[in-house]
Amino acid sequence: MPEAAVQPLLALTALGGATPRKAVHGVLTLEENPGLALASLALRRGTSRPTPFGIPLPDAGGWTGRDGVSIFWTAPDQWLVAAEARADSDFAATVAAEAPGCSVTEQTDGFAAFEITASTGEAPILSLMAKLVNLDPRRYGPGTATRTGLEHMSVFVIRPAPGRLSVLGMRSAAGSLWHALETAVARIAP
Amino acid sequence: MLIPHPLLGLRDAQEFTYLGDAALLNRPDGLTAPEAFNDYVYLRDNPAGVHRELWFHEQGDRSWLIVTRNTLTHDILGVELARDVALGAKGAK
Numbered sequence: 001m002p003e004a005a006v007q008p009l010l011a012l013t014a015l016g017g018a019t020p021r022k023a024v025h026g027v028l029t030l031e032e033n034p035g036l037a038l039a040s041l042a043l044r045r046g047t048s049r050p051t052p053f054g055i056p057l058p059d060a061g062g063w064t065g066r067d068g069v070s071i072f073w074t075a076p077d078q079w080l081v082a083a084e085a086r087a088d089s090d091f092a093a094t095v096a097a098e099a100p101g102c103s104v105t106e107q108t109d110g111f112a113a114f115e116i117t118a119s120t121g122e123a124p125i126l127s128l129m130a131k132l133v134n135l136d137p138r139r140y141g142p143g144t145a146t147r148t149g150l151e152h153m154s155v156f157v158i159r160p161a162p163g164r165l166s167v168l169g170m171r172s173a174a175g176s177l178w179h180a181l182e183t184a185v186a187r188i189a190p
Numbered sequence: 191m192l193i194p195h196p197l198l199g200l201r202d203a204q205e206f207t208y209l210g211d212a213a214l215l216n217r218p219d220g221l222t223a224p225e226a227f228n229d230y231v232y233l234r235d236n237p238a239g240v241h242r243e244l245w246f247h248e249q250g251d252r253s254w255l256i257v258t259r260n261t262l263t264h265d266i267l268g269v270e271l272a273r274d275v276a277l278g279a280k281g282a283k
Contacts, residue, residue, distance in 0.1 A: 060197035060251075075251040076197070076273070134202040146198065149205060149249040 011088070014112035014174035023182050026189030027120045028128070030181055036082055037091035038107035038168075041099055043077040052081060052098035063145040063158055072145035072158060080107065080156070111156075112174035114167045114181055122162035128188050129165065132181070133157055151180045193245065193257060194269050205249040211235060212242035212256045215276055238262055244272060 013034040015021050020032040041057075043049065049057050053069045057079055063072040068084040081095050092106035118124040129137040133148050135157065140146060145158040153173050158166040169177040191203040211234055218226035235241075239262055245255045254272035259265070 061199075073251075076253060076271075134204065136200065139199060147250050148201075154249050 014171050015178060016175075021178065023185065025182075025186045027118050027124055028185045028189045029117045029119070030178075030185045031115050031117075032174075032178070033084075033113040033115050033166075035085040035087050036108070036111075036113040036168075037086035037089060038111055039081050039092040039095040040074070040105045040107050041071075041079045041081055041095060042103040042105075044101060044103060047101040050099040050102060052095055061140075061144050061146055063143050063160065065160055070158075070160065072156070074147060074156070110171055111168045112171045112177065114169075114177065116165040116167070116181065116185065118163045120163075124188060125159075125163060125165050128184060129157070131184050131188060151176070153177060153180075191264060191266075193255070194266065195247065195250070195253075195255065196269055196271055197253070198247075198251065201247070201250060205247060206245045206255075207248045209244040209246060209254075212244050212272070212275075214244060215256075215272065215279070240267065 010018055012018060013020050013032055015032055020034050022029065022031045041052065051057070052071065053067075055064050055066055055069065055071050057071060058064045058073050060073055060076075063070060065071070070082045071079050072082075074080050083091055087108050091108060092104050096102075096104040116125065116128065126137040129135065129140070133150055135146065135148055140157065140159055142159050142162050145156060147154060147156050149155070150167070150169070153169055153176065155177070156168040158168070160166060167177065167181060192200040193203055193206060195201050218230055220227040239260060241259055241261050243257050243259055245257050247253050247255065256270045256272050256275055257266060258268040260267065
């Protein structure tokens with residue numbers, strides 16, 4: 001029997017490309033982040049709060065990150081744990097080991113992550129937020145994350161730093177989310 | 191309309207879905223009290239004025255809130271987490 005031809009198996013990004021998509025408009029850069037690994041963490045009744053990766057779990061609306069791992073609050077007693085460049089690993093298993101007694105679920109493949117950075121500080125990010133989501137940009141400053149609606153899609157809006165905005169959306173709607181974000185970025189960028 | 195979420199602060203009412211009267215939290219046993227259960231299912235007060243209502247933060251943290259609202263003026267007089275209210279009622283029994 002002839003040997004089966006080996007097809008090159010390439011992992012595609014949420015937008016279907018072999019490499020992450022990137023768009024630069026003035027001072028704003030929008031980039032797909034295919035390496036972000038995600039796992040949800042929920043406390044069970046009567047368990048104490050763990051500190052996975054040495055990071056204390058943030059309170060309502062909060063985001064904390066260090067050394068490429070970040071945790072943000074999603075609901076009472078629930079958080080999402082995110083790690084850069086670990087999407088190809090079994091990240092949920094890593095989180096489960098770091099949070100004994102908690103319920104941990106793999107989330108990496110459910111989401112598409114987009115990073116927006118401004119080279120001139122916070123001002124362009126604030127005007128972009130005002131255009132994109134119905135949140136008070138002053139209340140959702142650096143160190144916060146929240147879930148809200150963006151063009152009828154549910155997204156997580158994360159502020160890791162003054163000049164940065166991350167948006168996590170449904171992976172199946174990655175194209176629509178990219179379109180919404182890129183249109184806004186192109187219009188805001190001076 | 192902005193709803194002052196007890197955990198997240200002022201949030202747009204568009205993020206929420208409305209269920210109705212907060213009396214829905216107190217469900218009678220349909221087997222031992224069929225009359226009360228019939229009233230629970232079919233009868234609703236529809237006051238013009240102060241009303242306690244259930245709102246679900248669907249595009250947010252997915253918590254249920256009890257919003258005390260004046261239906262004539264749309265003033266919001268108080269907001270609590272429905273979970274706290276339900277657990278408090280359970281603890282009081």
